[in-house]
Amino acid sequence: MKQLKIVKKAALSTALLFGLLAPQAAVFGETSPQPENPSNRGIHVQLLGVNDFHGQIDNYRTVNGKQVGGAEYLAAYIKKYKKQNKNTLTVSAGDTVGASSPTSALLQDEPTIRIFNKIGFDVSTIGNHEFDEGVPEMKRLIYGGNHPATGNFEGADFPYVCANAIDQKNGKPILPPFFIKKVNGMPIGFIGVVTQETKKTVMPTMLKGVEITDEVQAINKYAKLLKAHGVKSIVVLAHNPASSNPDGTNPQGDAVNIANNADDEVDVIFAGHNHAYANTTVDNKLIVQGYSYGTAFTDVDLEIDPKTKDIVKKSGQVITTFHDGIKPDQEVKAMVDKYKEEVAPKINKQIGEAKEAITGTPDASGESALGNFIADAQRVAMGSDFAFMNPGGIRADLNAGTITWGNLFSIQPFNNTLTKMTLTGAQIKAVLEQQFIDNNKKILQVSGLKVTWDQNAPVGQKMIKLTDSAGNDIAPDKEYTVTVNSFLASGGDGFTKFTEGKNQIAGPVDLDALVKYIQDKNAPISAPPTDRIDVQ
Incomplete structure (x- = not known):
């Protein structure tokens, strides 16, 4: 019944299920109805991406002499950009938690998930750090449950997907491998993968019973399934490294290999893991990554042909969350302040x-x-x-x-x-x-x-x-x-x-x-x- 919880909590208006109760379930969601688009014009969709946030809800950093980061500023930026396009989805490419600020970590990273709920994320994949305390704790943060230190937790309001983290007992993904969201009737498929480096960067006891398989094979397996069900717009949330020069030249990292070998119906890859800048195109696939810790986010603009339901144009940019010129989101700031007060006696x-x-x-x-x-x-x-x-x-x-x-x-x-x-x-x-x-x-x-x-x-x-x-x-x-x-x-x-x-x-x-x-x-x-x- 845990997968049904995702549908309810994400307030999805429709749910088309491919064996919903199985670990390899796919879920359809629909954004709020928008005016119909003339058939000869493309539908414009905005994807806002975050990677490697690492529970840095209360930490600021400095870029070019200016303060950046902090959950209340990230929230303010995302809210601002959402106003530019009603057809906006917010995604995460993994390591949302783990190696977190004590304000989040001492409360089992529940503060970070609650803040991401408040911001309104639509879908996420896992990173290697989601495994830091083992699979049961990872699933508790996703689906909700009780922890001796913090009590009952409601879990994430958005689904997590990962196609290549496999349960060794049954050979099936431990999380749904993909998620489908409809925007103005256009289905967009999101496939998640996590780096195979996870096997080296996580203690073996925390990965007991889990095999991390080849990312490309997993992507292509579920891209084929998505295409068979009429999904032509496919986005990969890959907790795999990528980098490029600011002008898009010199693309590097595992995400480049994924782009070169993944199904051609894949249009966009949100990368992560190496905390770098990436905004480049490889094999007609847009690869983006926005550093880490909420110091930046990625803005991907898509145009979908309403007849073919395929992405016909795509572009990306990396936005730094400078504090100058924007006011922090007051609701998220209040949440952060509450959590800081709760842990203050210990951390101070x-x-x-x-x-x-x-x-x-x-x-x-x-x-x-x-x-x-x-x-x-x-x-x-x-x-x-x-x-x-x-x-x-x-x-x-x-x-x-x-x-x-x-x-x-x-x-x-x-x-x-x-x-x-x-x-x-x-x-x-x-x-x-x-x-x-x-x-x-x-x-x-x-x-x-x-x-x-x-x-x-x-x-x-x-x-x-x-x-x-x-x-x-x-x-x-x-x-x-x-x-x-x-x-x-x-x-x-x-x-x-x-x-x-x-x-x-x-x-x-x-x-x-x-x-x-x-x-x-x-x-x-x-x-x-x-x-x-x-x-x-």
Whole structure:
């Protein structure tokens, strides 16, 4: 009955069902009736897209010296653009939640879903971060349900679709693979897919029983089905990376491969995952992506031939959500303020002071001061010889001045536990070589170790010198103790060598270790030097 809930909650006026109660259900919806369009004129439809919002409901950022972002400003922009065309649908390309602001995360990301309900989203796909707390919690946010920490939650007012996240038990998608919305009688099909990188970026326990299959095969399977039912206007919501130059040249990323190989009836691809700019056309398919965190959104304008029901014209632009010149949406602002007040006692707790900003921005070698600081905290917490920290787990910088618990949560929001293990020197070298497999290039931040790597050496032979902090060579056959977070310990980000670690001991949550490390210093902290990784 969960799929029926989608129809009711989205207030759809019609529902044509292809086996609605099955996971592969498709749902039809109709926008409010509009004046009939003369048959010789196209129907103009506007699609407003958001990707990688990551629950940043109360966080602002700076672009060109101006403030951007924040849920109340994103809402104001979308409301403004909706007024330009009554035939407007609002879509999301995944990672709506996960790695969220504590104002959302501490309330199980329910605030973000409620705000997206208020804005009036029409359809979304999932990203890898929707899996952060496992499939049951992902479905609770979508369909509603009870959580011990927050009580009952009503769920999303809009459907989620994903064609390539497959239940291994029955071979069917865990969510409806597509959604059909009628606009002035013109059916538009939305197919969702999530990157296969999800298998590397999510802890295996959270993906238990789920297989992420080839995106193109999934798109083409359901595009064929849509075409068979007369749907000629097809949009893909792909949580897959894309980028381009501002003029559309130099298209890059997995979305380009999808465009080149997807069914020709696909007209538009909303991309995501790499938080980049994209506005380009590949194989007559428009690819767009609007950075991340609500700092921008994408505006796609379509013209549909009412006779053929096909998209005959399409164009896109990326709109930055500058605060200048627009007033925040007051309803959404009130919601954000309420949630901020609810979590304020915890996030405002003072932990320490920082003499200077400590950033996670890497230098040419891949090393960052904040990465070093976090790795040091983890090594101290577990009393190990070395520690490794994945850069993707560092989600914000540490500003100068008062350090609050909320600041530190924004930096490390994943609630990973620390794991101490034993590895040989040869295994440590093998771990570091995995930084470059499959063009991975995710440089681990280190503590207690000094690394020199050769950017011109072939994959598997890039590590040319490993020493401890005292300058002693790391012996291949000697055993060392190593601390990593539970994500890395399970082989996350492709670092499968960590799964070979012996004598594994569980430790505290990574955030708690960072809090204690700062508190124990009992003095303002400074950025550690970035002298641990060298590239030649």
